[in-house]
Amino acid sequence: MKARITVTLKTGVLDPQGKAIEAALKSLGIAGIEGVRQGKVFDLEVAAADSASAQETLKAACEKLLANTVVENYAIEIA
Amino acid sequence: MHAAIVVFPGSNREADVARALRLSGAKVSMVWHADTALPAGTDLAVLPGGFSYGDYLRCGAIAGRAAAMDAVRAHAARGGLVLGICNGFQILCESGLLPGVLMRNVDRRFICHRQTLRVERTDTRFARAYSAGQVIDVCVAHGEGNYFADPDTVARIEGEGRVAFRYCDEAGQTTVAANRNGSLNSIAGIYSEKANVLGMMPHPENFVEGLIGGTDGRGLFESLAA
Numbered sequence: 001m002k003a004r005i006t007v008t009l010k011t012g013v014l015d016p017q018g019k020a021i022e023a024a025l026k027s028l029g030i031a032g033i034e035g036v037r038q039g040k041v042f043d044l045e046v047a048a049a050d051s052a053s054a055q056e057t058l059k060a061a062c063e064k065l066l067a068n069t070v071v072e073n074y075a076i077e078i079a
Numbered sequence: 080m081h082a083a084i085v086v087f088p089g090s091n092r093e094a095d096v097a098r099a100l101r102l103s104g105a106k107v108s109m110v111w112h113a114d115t116a117l118p119a120g121t122d123l124a125v126l127p128g129g130f131s132y133g134d135y136l137r138c139g140a141i142a143g144r145a146a147a148m149d150a151v152r153a154h155a156a157r158g159g160l161v162l163g164i165c166n167g168f169q170i171l172c173e174s175g176l177l178p179g180v181l182m183r184n185v186d187r188r189f190i191c192h193r194q195t196l197r198v199e200r201t202d203t204r205f206a207r208a209y210s211a212g213q214v215i216d217v218c219v220a221h222g223e224g225n226y227f228a229d230p231d232t233v234a235r236i237e238g239e240g241r242v243a244f245r246y247c248d249e250a251g252q253t254t255v256a257a258n259r260n261g262s263l264n265s266i267a268g269i270y271s272e273k274a275n276v277l278g279m280m281p282h283p284e285n286f287v288e289g290l291i292g293g294t295d296g297r298g299l300f301e302s303l304a305a
Contacts, residue, residue, distance in 0.1 A: 013227065014261070016187045065144060068137055068173065070180045071227060 002079040003046050003058055007067045008039035042066060051078045080105040080304045082123040085151065087112040087142045087170075092128035092284065096164065099284040100125070103300035112145040123160040123303060124151045126167030128220075128282060138181060138223045139166060143173030152176060160204055160303065161276040165221055168268070168278035177269055177278045178236065179228030181221075185261025189222040192259075194281055196244040196267050197251050203274045206243065208298040208305065214251045215244075215295035217281045219260075224280040226262035226269075233263055243268035243277055 009015050015037050022036040044061070048054035058076045067074040082105045084093050097107045108118050112131075117124055131142035142148070148170070155161050155176055163171040171177040184190060195216050198209040209215065228236070236242060244267040246258045253265040260280070268279025283296030 014182065014185065014225075016183045016185055020187050065136070065140065068140065068180055070172075070178075070229070071182065 001046050001048060001051070001054055003044045003054060004077045004079070005042040005044065005058060005062060005066055006039060006075045006077070007042070007062075007072050008075075009037055010071055010073055013071045046078075054078055080122050081118070081120050082107050082125055082303075083110045083117045083121040084108070084125045084127055085110045085112060085145075085147045086127070087129070087131035087145060089131045089133055090127050090129035090166070092164065092166075092282070095282075096125055096127045096284040099287045099296065099300045100304070102287055103297065103304035105300070105304045110147055110150075112142065112147045115146050115150060117147075117150050117154055121154065121159065123162060124154050126151070126161070126163040126170050128165030128167060131166055131170065134223075137173065139169030139171075139173040142166075142170045143175075148174050155271065155276050158273065158275055161271075162205065162303070163276075163278040164282060164284065165224075165280055168280055169223065171276065171278040176276050177271060178232045179226055179269070181223050181280065182225040182227045183223050184221070184225050184259070186259070189220075190224070190259050191220040192218060194219045194267075195247055195249055195251075195257065196281055197247040197253065199242045199245060200240060200270070200274075203243070203270060203277070203302075205270075205274075205277045205299055205302050208302040212251060214247060214249065215283075215298065216293055217283050217286050217296050219281045221260070221280055224260040224262065226260075226266040226280075228263065236266075236269055237264065239272065241270045241272070241274070242266055243270050244279055244281065
């Protein structure tokens with residue numbers, strides 16, 4: 001089954017890249033953007049009997065590698 | 080002193096740190112990241128600078144889970160010495176051997192310059208050749224050296240006196256201008272609880288010979304080899 005993991009910076013963690021992107025958008029004349037936070041998206045193919053076991057596998061993937069939980073949150077979506 | 084330098088795909092400072100260690104009298108071997116053990120008799124495991132795995136995912140994230148890191152973790156748990164420099168510091172944080180994380184520099188630039196550091200402790204195996212509060216002149220070269228941890232962790236590190244070095248000006252003052260990557264509390268390097276693991280962003284191995292421009296990095300390697 002297909003899954004998508006989204007990793008984002010926790011609230012309060014400084015995101016210099018997001019700030020740079022925000023400034024670049026402003027310089028392109030795109031008005032009205034009040035904040036940018038950059039994150040990562042992982043699309044995964046999971047071999048699992050059901051979505052509960054896929055969820056378990058994906059949680060382990062996030063905790064052990066895909067997210068650094070000191071500064072990042074993750075969200076798992078199973079298609 | 081027998082030092083084992085762990086080389087990952089993308090490490091590039093292993094030869095420099097080997098040279099610095101040998102100059103101080105250490106015996107040096109290289110260990111490949113896929114090896115599952117350190118050489119018998121290893122006193123010190125070293126994680127050198129560079130760009131392991133091209134900094135993919137996060138700096139040090141993939142290297143932090145390499146097979147050799149299990150051996151390094153076991154070595155540290157036995158009280159063995161571990162030194163991580165630059166990317167090595169990032170790997171130590173990612174592997175859980177040190178708390179916190181190295182974030183993108185606050186001004187988003189890769190910084191590469193001479194840097195003065197204040198030696199915060201001299202009662203460790205890494206810094207006993209320095210004097211308390213000594214200001215040393217080394218250098219930094221990194222894009223992700225901005226030390227960050229949650230407030231409780233930072234309070235614990237500070238309370239336990241685990242800061243090894245801080246970015247400072249020539250007079251030893253920890254000014255905002257001297258802390259160019261934006262690290263919390265100007266932290267340039269930290270120790271583990273038992274001070275047998277040291278991670279630091281600056282490169283002491285760059286300054287071990289006068290011909291190259293300085294010798295202030297030598298104290299660290301002499302501390303280890305003594």
